[in-house]
Amino acid sequence: MAEVELTVRVLRGPARASAAGGRYETYTLRADAGWSLLDVLEALQAGPAPDLMYRHSCHHASCGTCALRVDGRERLACLTTVGQIAAGRLGERTGHGKDYRLPRGARAAVTLEPLRSFPVLGDLAADFAEFFGKLDAVEADLVAARGEEATHFEHCITCGACMxxxxxxxxxxxxxxPAPLALALRGLQDPTKTGSDARRLAAADQPHGVWRCHHVFECTAACPAGVDPGQALMELRARLVRRRLGWREGARR
Amino acid sequence: MGERGYSVWAWLLQAFTGLLLVVLVALHMVANHFAKRGLLTYRDVAALFADPYWLVLQLALLFAVIYHGLNGLRAVILDAGLSPAGARRLDWALFALGAAMAAYGVGLALSIGGWLGSR
Amino acid sequence: MSEGEARRRPDWRAWFAPRGRRTGMWAFVLNRITGLLLLAYVFVHLAVLSVLFQGPAGYDRLVRWMSSWPFLLFDVALVAVLLVHGLNGVRLVFVGLGAGSHRQREWFWAAMAAAAAVFAYTTYLILAPAWR
Known part of the structure; x- marks a missing residue:
């Protein structure tokens, strides 16, 4: 695979209330086009930035730990490859297994920032405590497919990209x-009837629930797991409207 | 803010007034800009508002604009994050502002249409 | 979870931060800005119409003034803002209830195409009388 001379701007800084307030540090390294951003971060840690903080676990898009912003877009570091960055194809879900036919001696630059709207534990590591609290509020703790048909909401890996x-x-x-409201709808659809539907509806139908959504659909675009939280939110809203108008739910489950 | 279902109505009414405004604003623009070449004179306006059908349409436009605009502003302000007490104060302030705009607008429409006598 | 205690602060600048974002975000930014502009215009519009209380002389002087080029161009801009907000708004009513929301991007461009077509025609209608 082709080698790329990669210039990485990283928004760094100690624990703070938001990504703002950090400072950008620039590093240059030679990276294989097949490397993921996790490989890049490890190389930085092994070399010029031994104290660099970031989060990761599984390396294969199941754990939802390594989400960050790549040139302003939410991405899983494990799915994003150097070749993808060099080819300017960040719109694709993953760069793995693709040959972007980069020229010899290719160069690329990329800016890495922690997730927006999360407190920062340090450098690129976001603090998920508030987000997990919101997931708890809608009783999102569903066990995927308890022997019942699964729906795509269960693909949510709670990575925080949509938030x-x-x-x-x-x-x-x-x-x-987005993620908590999508999982609220999933909870309402859950055939095993785990958790309290009343609590989910109450959480969704309040001033800080579905009514704050203004159909931006960046959540759906950012989701690395194909959950489509935007559509889920609209369905949840339609459900609340039908209930208020007194329409029967019909044969819907 | 507390009552359940209140937000459903607010949203539905926002959508309904929005659709209504597309029609009413179009009529308003046609009458004021496109029915004659150029803008209307005082006499044209007075004649329009003396017609009860037009008066009703324009009052509907007035009320729809007030609700849609102020509820839209409310959504923008709520998006910035407000405490429940702050949201209640906001609701009262916007309600008072809307009522004042409605009173003024109705007064204007009735006056120009000659519905208040003495003209 | 034993994570940090930092409490983040509301940041409304995100409403107008389209870096790295896509069509839905642009539609939102446009809708919000045009909405606020239109609300401001409603206040101005109602206030200016108070000259109706002054009878024909005041109003007709105002209308002559408003038939001048700068004001006609203002009217053209106003129509553009109305069309963008109104036709994108029609999209939002349906998309907001889940109808066609997986095609929301295409609906946005369809709404803007319709807005452009109507805008071209109304611009001609507004400016034509001032031509002679």
Whole structure:
């Protein structure tokens, strides 16, 4: 695979209330086009930035730990490859297994920032405590497919990408946000009837619930797991409207 | 803010007034800009507002604009994050502002249409 | 979870931060800005119309003034803002209830295409009388 001379700008800084307030540090390294951003971060840690903080676990898009912003877009570091960055193809879900036919001696530059709308534990590591609290508020703790048919909401890996992409999560701290509301709908659809539907509906139908959504659909665009939280939010809203108008749910489950 | 279902109505009414405004604003623009070449004179306006159908349409436009605009502003302000007490104060302030705009607008429409006598 | 205690602060600048963002975000930014502009215009519009209380002389002087080029261009801009907000708004009513929301990007461009077509025609209608 081709080697790329990669210039990485990293927004660094100690624990703080938001990504803002850090400073950008620039590093240059030679990276294989097949490397993921996790490989890049490890190389930085092994070389010029031994104290660099970031989060990761599984390396294969299941754990939802390594989400960050790559040139302003929410990405899983494990799915994003150097070749993809060099080819300018960040719109694709993953760069793995693709040959971008980079020229010999290719160069690329990329800016890495922690997720937006999350407190920062340090450098690129976001603090998920508030986000997990919102997931708890809608009783999102579903066990995937308890022998029942699974729906795509169960693909949510709670990586926080949608929360970072949403402009309203940034400004209304109480707004539940895309992933918790998508999982609230999933909870309502859960055939095993785990958790309290009344609590989920109450959480969704309050000023900081579905009514704060303004159809930006950046959540859906940012989701690395194909959950489509935007559509889930609209369905949840339609459900609340039908209930209020007294329409029967019909044969829907 | 507390009552359940209140937000459903606010959203539905925002959508409804929005659709209504597309029609009413279009009529308003046609009458004021496109029915004659150029803008209307005082006499044209007075004649329009003396017609009860037009008066009703324009009052509907007025009320729809007030609700849609102020509820839109409310959404923008709520997006910035407000405490429940702050949101309640906001609701009262916007309600008072809307009522004042409605009173002024109705007064204006009735006056120009000659519905208040003495003209 | 034993994570940090830092409490983040509301940041409404995110409403107008389109870096790295896509069509839906641009639609949102446009909708918000045009909405606020239109609300401001409603206040101005109602306030200016108070000259109706002064009878024909005041109003007709105002209308002559408003038939001048700068004001006609203002009207053209106003129509553009109305069309963008109104036709994008029609999209939002349906998308907001889940109808066609997986095609929201295409609906946005369809709304803008319709807005452009109507805008071209109304611009001609507004400016034509001032031509002679």
């Amino acid at each position: 970072s992409a949403c402009p309203i999560v940034a400004s209304d701290l109480e707004y539940l946000g």
